[in-house]
Amino acid sequence: MTESKKDLPSYAELLERTDAPPGSGWGLFGADDNTGTINLLSTEAVVDAAALVKRGVTFNLDYELNAFAQPVSPYRREIQHNMVTRHDGQVYDDFVNDFFLQGSSQIDGLRHHRHKIHGFYNRVQNEEVEADSPALGVQHIAQKGIVGRGVLLDIQRYREAQGRPLDLSTNTVITLADLEGAAEAQDISFRKGDILLMHTGWANHFLKQLSPDDQARIIKERTFCGIEQSREMLAWIWDNHFAVFASDTVVVEVMPSIPDSPFEINVGRLMHPDLIALMGMCLGEMWKLDELAADCAQDRSYEFFLTAKPLNLVGGVGSPPNALAIK
Numbered sequence: 001m002t003e004s005k006k007d008l009p010s011y012a013e014l015l016e017r018t019d020a021p022p023g024s025g026w027g028l029f030g031a032d033d034n035t036g037t038i039n040l041l042s043t044e045a046v047v048d049a050a051a052l053v054k055r056g057v058t059f060n061l062d063y064e065l066n067a068f069a070q071p072v073s074p075y076r077r078e079i080q081h082n083m084v085t086r087h088d089g090q091v092y093d094d095f096v097n098d099f100f101l102q103g104s105s106q107i108d109g110l111r112h113h114r115h116k117i118h119g120f121y122n123r124v125q126n127e128e129v130e131a132d133s134p135a136l137g138v139q140h141i142a143q144k145g146i147v148g149r150g151v152l153l154d155i156q157r158y159r160e161a162q163g164r165p166l167d168l169s170t171n172t173v174i175t176l177a178d179l180e181g182a183a184e185a186q187d188i189s190f191r192k193g194d195i196l197l198m199h200t201g202w203a204n205h206f207l208k209q210l211s212p213d214d215q216a217r218i219i220k221e222r223t224f225c226g227i228e229q230s231r232e233m234l235a236w237i238w239d240n241h242f243a244v245f246a247s248d249t250v251v252v253e254v255m256p257s258i259p260d261s262p263f264e265i266n267v268g269r270l271m272h273p274d275l276i277a278l279m280g281m282c283l284g285e286m287w288k289l290d291e292l293a294a295d296c297a298q299d300r301s302y303e304f305f306l307t308a309k310p311l312n313l314v315g316g317v318g319s320p321p322n323a324l325a326i327k
Contacts, residue, residue, distance in 0.1 A: 011235035014279075021118040023234070024278040033122055034140040036110055036280020040193035040243045041148045048191075049149040049305045053326050059292040061197075061308075061323035062105040065096075067207060068286070070215050072250050076100040102318040107146075107244075107310050108276060108283040109318050111136040115277040116265050122280065131315050138316035141282065142309060146244060150306030150325055151194045154293050156201040158182040168205040169218065172225040173254050174198075176233050186302045190240045195306050198247040199293040200225055203286050226254035229261035229271050238279060244308075245275075246284025246321075284308075284321055292325050301327065 008028065009017075020026040029039040066079045077098040085092050102108065110121045111129050120129055121136060128135040155174055158181060159166050166172050179198075183190070190196075202225055206215060218224070226249045227233060237245060245252060253270050261269040275281045296302045305326040310319035 008241060011238040014238065021115070021278055023274060024118070025238075025280045026122045026278075029280070031122075033280070034110065034136050035144060036121060036282065037241070037243050038141060038144060038146060038282060040241055041144070041146065042193060045148045045191075045193040049147070052149065052303055052305045055327050057295070057327050059295065059325040059327070061287045061289065061292065061325060062320055063203065063207070063286060063288045065099070065104050065320065067104050070212065070219060071100070071103055072219055072286070073102075074219065076103050079103060101311065101313075101316060101320065102285070105286050105288060105321055105323070106284065106318050107138070107141070107246075107308065107321045108272075108285065109136065109138040109141065109310070109316060110276055110280060110282065111315075112317050113272045113276040115273040118278065121277050133315050135315075137314050138310045138319045139312050139314045142312040142319075146195065146306070146308035146310075146321075146323075148243060148306060149191060149194050150197055150304045151188055151190065152197045152199055152289070152293060152296050152302045152304075153179060153182045153188070154186065154199045154297060154302070155179070155182055156199055156293070157297055158185055161185070166200055166202075166225055168200065168202050168225060169210075169214070169223075170225070171223050171254050171256055173258060174200070174225065174227045176228065176230065176236055179227070179236065186300075188302055190242070192241040193243045194240070195244045195308075196240075196242045196246065197284075197287065197289055197292075198227070198245070198249075198252070199289040200247065200249055201290065202250075203248040203288065204290045222255050224250040224255045226250070226252055229253060229257045229263055229269060231262060234271060234274060234279070237275070237281070242281070244282050244284055246287050248287050248289045250285060252283050252285060284323075287321065287323065295327065299327075
């Protein structure tokens with residue numbers, strides 16, 4: 001798709017829709033669309049993003065699959081890596097057990113959340129969303145790939161410069177004013193199809209600075225920093241027409257949600273169902289952003305060529321991102 005921003009309805013216009021659920025992007029990329037806002041990664045956007053490569057320096061944006069030995073979601077289990085050999089130890093193979101595809105750095109695909117009232121993205125029926133069925137599976141994203149201009153908002157450094165450092169052990173709220181302020185401080189202007197990365201330092205703090213007991217406490221309490229829940233936040237995300245919104249936090253959003261969250265019908269009063277099921281936006285969580293953020297702070301360039309390749313798993317709910325930033 002090659003729409004310009006002015007050719008897409010605003011979020012305010014989405015809320016007025018009568019041909020689809022209010023606040024949804026259903027049908028904007030086709031009646032049978034399975035990838036949502038990833039359609040904004042046009043061929044032109046890819047070509048423009050490739051021109052951002054100046055130094056040939058690459059940054060891995062994935063944590064190891066077993067980095068979160070204490071899974072951040074209590075129903076997940078730690079990955080078990082096994083090796084086997086045959087021909088007297090001359091040939092090796094390996095396999096994994098308890099491989100939760102969203103157990104470490106991840107992409108939430110469009111079947112990750114359904115909306116309690118309206119269901120899955122783009123009118124996909126409940127019975128279509130099963131293991132090995134194709135509807136909304138991550139294989140659709142894998143076929144296209146996530147390739148385009150990445151833009152990083154360094155909320156950690158922005159808040160520190162303001163004398164309001166993030167408390168990464170609590171559910172510190174990142175406001176819309178924080179996002180807009182960081183963009184202004186970094187002299188960033190957004191383009192249609194940008195892949196937005198939000199750096200907070202949370203994952204690095206959790207993995208390297210907390211004891212196992214403190215990690216377990218935070219997981220049990222479900223206490224994570226993230227963006228506020230508001231219609232204004234959704235409007236900002238949609239109206240900037242990001243292809244993907246990824247962060248180094250657990251759910252991008254703050255948990256527990258803010259007391260006056262307007263999303264009462266959603267699980268935990270989160271925006272996930274509105275972002276994923278209604279707007280058709282894939283989210284990235286627990287990405288490895290510290291090295292990239294440090295480089296951006298040093299050279300004052302917060303844009304880069306970004307690639308991500310989810311697993312080509314038919315019916316996959318999510319996937320490790322296999323993401324790289326290239327500057």
